[in-house]
Amino acid sequence: MDTAAIETLEAQFRGDIIEPGDTTYDETRALYNGMIDKRxxxxxxxxxxxxxxxxxxxxxxxxxxxxxxxxxxxxxxxxSCDGGLLIDLSTMKGIYVDPDSDTVRVQPGCTQGDLDHATHAYGLAVPAGIVSTTGIAGLTLGGGHGYLSRLHGLTVDNLIEAEVVLADGRIVIASINRHDDLFWALRGGGGNFGIVTSFLLQAHPVHTVYAGPILWDMAHARDIMAWYRDFLPKAPRALGMFLGLKRVPSVAPFPEALWDRPVCALMCCYNGAEEEGRTVMQSVREALPEPLLDGMMSMPFPAWQSAFDAILPKGLQWYWKGDFVHELHDDAIDAHIENASRIPSGSLSLMHLYPIDGAVHDTQSDAMAWRCRDATWSMVIAGIDRNPANADAVTQWARDYWEALHPFNAGGGYVNFMMEEGSERIQATYGSNYERLARIKGHYDPDNVFRVNQNICPA
Structure with missing residues (x-):
């Protein structure tokens, strides 16, 4: 690539073009995961x-x-990539909410927080993740589960149509009626099939929620996990609740007396009035021991979605592994407790079990690329630390934990919770849907132009 080629590009391109040596190059190329450096x-x-x-x-x-x-x-x-072309969509941040149809059109540079901010003014929200700095594009194309999933499904279940730039430069609209095979593949197949430049999403009535963390000492974790296993499938769909094993972050708003303490946490969100939420949570509070902290309160939904953004800023050291979980056996609970007890002191490392039930089970496994409708939970084990010197330690902890739990779990995992783990893991994740995905990939991207992803090879 010579100077003349770049000059030709500059004449045709309206955005910024950044090369090594430019003053903004290092800042622009920096990734969320500080453990990874690409140029x-x-x-x-x-x-x-x-x-x-x-x-x-x-x-x-x-x-x-x-x-x-x-x-x-x-x-x-x-x-990102080394030595290649990074197409950065982060400045494409347009959002348009249509309150007549309860839909929202959003561009791929928007974060989940941007989307929550725009829809909240109309008393609406789109089911998404749990950290507002997450990009809505990658989240959606990978599936998207969070506090509203038990009530309204995955993010991808709420995708109505997508504008897509294909590998040959064509622009198409994918929906249930147009390019329906591409639309099927986009819903869970990641960025394998093109670059989505606009998402049309279904929103739902969500405004004020009764939400917050409840923390217990790790000594109670075994009993709480067994209770959670039995309670959640029978709980109202309006209650989003995931379980975590972690250390209390050493920052406000957590009480200093609890900092770095190993805990079992329930992160709860009831979509409704505080009085209704308290009624639903009464059985929880009666069944479980006295917690170290009960932080549930009434708040705007975007406030809960962004409550812990400051704890997980860009640039931390990250290593994560995921699995889908069908059953939480007693032996698996014992393995969780054993490995969670070794969370490195001072780190932000964690294990989360996110529910895959309720409305998620209302869709058939072959209705779209996202297949694991028979799972009960999506598990992530994440080694996280602020200090690069601790990267190896938290990586090894996460790997050991995952290897101890994987024999209890399904063969695949949530693609947004995977590192680069090889084609066998990708095929296991998509299972019986993989062959169809490979055929669609072969039709829309036969040369595998879009391969810097959890890649599906073209048939």
């Missing part, structure tokens, strides 16, 4: 769909590896 040959920051088309065509003409980044929240750093 693209060129970064192009798109302003609109036309810029995305130009970037894709340029990358193909120059024979460059192409990586695509929405908000850069990807754990294994698959939103």
């Amino acid at each position: 693209p040959r060129l970064i192009v920051r798109c302003t609109d769909t036309a810029d995305v088309v130009t970037a894709v065509q340029f990358g193909r003409e120059q024979g460059l590896v192409i990586a695509v980044r929405g908000c850069g929240h990807n754990g294994p750093g698959l939103g």
Whole structure:
């Protein structure tokens, strides 16, 4: 790639073009996961769909590896590449809410927090994740589960249509009625099939929620996990609740007396009035021991979604592994307790069990690429630390924990909770849907242009 090629690109491109040596290069290329460092040959920051088309065509003409980044929240750093072209969508942040249809059209540079902010003014929300700095594009294409999933399904269950730039530069609309095979694949198949430049999402009535963390000493974890296993499938769908084993972060708003203490946590969100939420939670409080902290209160939904953003800023050391869980056996609980007891002191490392039930089970496993409708939980084990010197320690802890639990679990995991783990894990995740995904990939991206991802090889 010579100077003349870049000059030609500059004449056709409306966004910023950033090269190594430019003053903004290091800041722009930095990833959410501070454990990973990549150096693209060129970064192009798109302003609109036309810029995305130009970037894709340029990358193909120059024979460059192409990586695509929405908000850069990807754990294994698959939103960038070494020596290739990074197509950065982070400045494409348009959002339009239609209150007549309860839908929202959102561009791929938006975070979950951007989306929550826009929809909250209308008393609406889209089911999504649990950290507001997460990019809505990667979250949606991978599936998207969080506090509203038991009531309203996955993020991808609420995708109505997508505008997509294909590998050959064409722009198409994918929906149940147009390019329905592509639409089927986009819903859980990640960025394998094109660059989505606009998502049309179904929103739902959500405004004030009764939400917060409840923490117990780790000594109670075995009893709480067994109770959680039995309670959650019978709980009202309006109650989103996930279980975590972790240390209390050494920051406000947590009481200093609890900092770094190993705990079992229930992170709860009841979509409704505080009085209703208290009634639902009464059986929880009666069944379980006295907690160290009960922080549940009435609050706007975006406040709960962003409550812990400050604890997980960009640049931490991350290593995570995921599995889908069908049953939480007693032996598995014992393995959880044993490994959680070894969470490195001072780290933010954790294990979370997110519910995959309720409305998620209302959709058939072959209705879209996201297949694991028969799972009960999505498990993530994340080694997280502020200090790069501790990266190896938290990585080893996460690997050991996952290897101890994996024999109890399904073969695949949530793609947004995977590092680069090889094709066998990808095939296990998609199971009986994988062959169809490979055929669709072969139709829309036969040259595997979009391969810097959890890759599905074209048939």
